[in-house]
Amino acid sequence: MVDILRLSPVISAYPDDESENLEIEVILPGVEKKNITFKITRRFLCKSYQRRS
Template structure:
């Protein structure tokens, strides 16, 4: 009987950014070798939870977003291990303030 290889638990690498009109948020999540059926994504208006696994790695994390979004309108696509989530802000990016860099 073979010994199963233990899974390594990791927090995935993510990038979040908004569009030029400050109306939509894009979240990119690196999930190498993870198939669609092995991804669980749950989104709230201010955060999301992700659990995904490949043969040897389990990715897990909860992440806050920079403003309230409309999770009912979220779209998620996995393209060769890059999960891209696009979701509109509820009220745009109104509360943000530009801070000059000295």
């Protein structure tokens, strides 16, 4: 049997210095930046990615 290592994303959100915008930082272990896509609307946040081989 093969052990599976599951890694959780790390997500941080905080206001900018003027409190006008929300800064969002996301760390997806095992995923390269070029393989990440985000879509943000007023009601919805969607992320998709492909893991490294």
